[in-house]
Amino acid sequence: MYEDVRADDGRGPVTQAPLPLPLDFEAHYVMNQEAWHRYALHFLRTNHAAERAVHRAFLEILRHWDVLLGEPNLQQLTWAIVRRVVIDERLGDVREELAAMDNGIGLYPALGKLPQRQFDVVVLRYILNYSTKRVSWYLGITPSTVDYHCRKARERLAPVYRNQYGAKKEDTK
Secondary structure, three states, rough: OOOOOOOOOOOOOOOOOOOOOOHHHHHHHHHHHHHHHEEEEEOOOOHHHHHHHHHHHHHHHHHHHHHOOOOOOOOHHHHHHHEEEEEHHHHHHHHHHHHHOOOOOHHHHHHHHHOOOHHHHHHHHHOOOOOOHHHHHHHHHHHHHHHHHHHHHHHHHHHHHHHHHHHHHHHHE
């Protein structure tokens, strides 16, 4: 029923030693892991979600470690990765929460169906009331790109409003 994935010598992948990590990466992990976990826990609210986000961030940092080491401000760049991963994780949670809500006109499920970038911009800009400049900083895009995604999201959400208000006008006739 299941394929045997063990090597011919009987050792499974779990029993093999993990690949060694660069020593400077391990030091960076030890120095930052606790603070980054607290940051993630604040926004994500559960230990499991915080651990998942920090783990994802460190995997991304490790994937780009050699390039990051050549940059003048390693701490700032790795912090930006952690911040982006935590925001991405939280926005994913918000998407699920909004999709489950019902306000009678279908706005929340429609928000949940927006493309990722449009959803992120709408939540940060209109639900959390962040300025365009702050949204652009968080997402690593220009303010004009934030405005573009807001405009495209409004275009996608317009039929929800048209359907609701069109139905009300017909009811009053």
